[in-house]
Amino acid sequence: MxxxxxxxxxxxxxxxxxxxxxxxxxxxxxxxxxxxxxxxxxxxxxxxxxxxxxxxxxxxxxxxFYDVIKKKSDAMHKRYWKIFFRFYKEYFKLPKVLMLFAASTLLFLVLRALPVETSKYIPGLAILIVLVLFLINVFRNRRKQRSKTRKWLLEDMIAANGNIFIYLNFALQILLFPNLIKWPLGSPLGMFMVSFVVVLIGILFHVMVNIIPHKTEELLAETYPEYKMT
Amino acid sequence: MANSKLFKGSLNTIILKLLEEKGKMYGYEITQKVKELTKGELKITEGALYPALHKLEAEGLLEAEVAKVDNRLRKYYKLTEKGEKETVNRLAELEEFIRSMHNLVNPDWSIQ
Structure with a gap:
């Protein structure tokens, strides 16, 4: 029956x-x-x-159903990071890798031109500015999210990682404790490394907050064979 | 079977082996197939099967497809290319384990 x-x-x-x-x-x-x-x-x-x-x-x-939900969520986390690295890797290949080095060099030149007492605030400030620029996008994504009735696990993960407020806190921590990065700023190599890491962090946020959430539909269809059928 | 812990570690290999033979299967079908093949001796619990399937899928060993059956959607799993290769390795490992266990349980004491 x-x-x-x-x-x-x-x-x-x-x-x-x-x-x-x-x-x-x-x-x-x-x-x-x-x-x-x-x-x-x-x-x-x-x-x-x-x-x-x-x-x-x-x-x-x-x-x-607890075990099923828990393990599914773990598996989906793994999947999210795989998706993330697929997009992040792009910035280490031509032509985007040129942008990575150009941005790092530009930041390095700014840091070098300023006295250490000022430049120690620049990395935190740079990350903060990048995040504030992303804010508009985040609110646009949120509005789209709210209009949906069915919830998909991956979709929630994309939205959660696109949550800018977690990263704002990170940027504020660097701004509040600038002396943490004072030591590497003492040498040109250290200064370049700081610039490079700041740009890498900026790209990381860019991928999580801007790139991936914009591809949510595409990624859901790719991950869930049932997505288009429902 | 009294002690299901004995086969818990082999659950993933059992799933891979079944999919290798049948091509594609859905969750409920896997539980029933194991019951049938072992004449009810082994039972895969639902709470263990789906986590195992989702883990194998996340590892890229399985892929899923969905079909409308009766009045609902059904998710079928099948091996990926990577899964096919891994099945061969895991089966070899399991067979080796069974041989070792057999030697431990029934040691050959005769002088060679």
Missing amino acids: KLTQDQIQELFKFTRKHYVEYYDVQLELVDHLANGIEEVMVQRPQLTFKEALDLEFKKFGVFG
Whole structure:
């Protein structure tokens, strides 16, 4: 016997009630529960749908769907970082690598032209300026996010990593403790290294805050074969 | 089987082996297949199967496709090229482990 559309919807509700908030995880669990219920109702026709569902859910153990959600989230984190490095790597290849060195050199020249007591504030300030420039984009992305009803795990990760406020705190820490970078600024090599790292951090934020969130649709379609079908 | 811990470490290899034979399978089908092949001796718990599938997928050993079956969507898993190669390695490792365990449990005391 096959479950009806209403019963399938009932299963989606059941997974949501058991803290499965992402549609990609719900989809697989619903199919699994449905298969189990269909089989058990053939073997024991006296059972109601609800009783059969309870029986199937018990098979997930005392923690219910917790393990499935946790491991899926871990796996998706891994996937996010793979996606991230795919885009980040681009900045170490031609032609973008030229931009990386040009920006580092420019920052180096600025640092060299200033006395250490002033230049020690520049890296934190540079990161802060970059982040403030990204802010407009972030709010634009947020607005798009809110209009969606179905939640996808990867989509949430993209949005969370695109959360500029975490990085603002990082920039403020460097600004508040500028003496931390005073020592490397004492030599030209150290000064160039600081410039290079600041640009690398800037690019990292650029990829997380600007590049990846703009490709959310494309990345969801690539990650979830079910994305286009729903 | 009384002690499922014994086969817990081999779960990923079992999944890979089944997919190598069947081409593509969905979660529920895997649990049923293992039950059938082992005549109910081994049972893959649902709480262990999906985390294992998602981990293998994240490692790039499996890829998923979705099809509409009855009135719902079903996610099928199949081996990637990397997964096919890894299956051969893991099966060899498992066979070696089984041989070693056999030697430990039934040592050959005869003088060579």
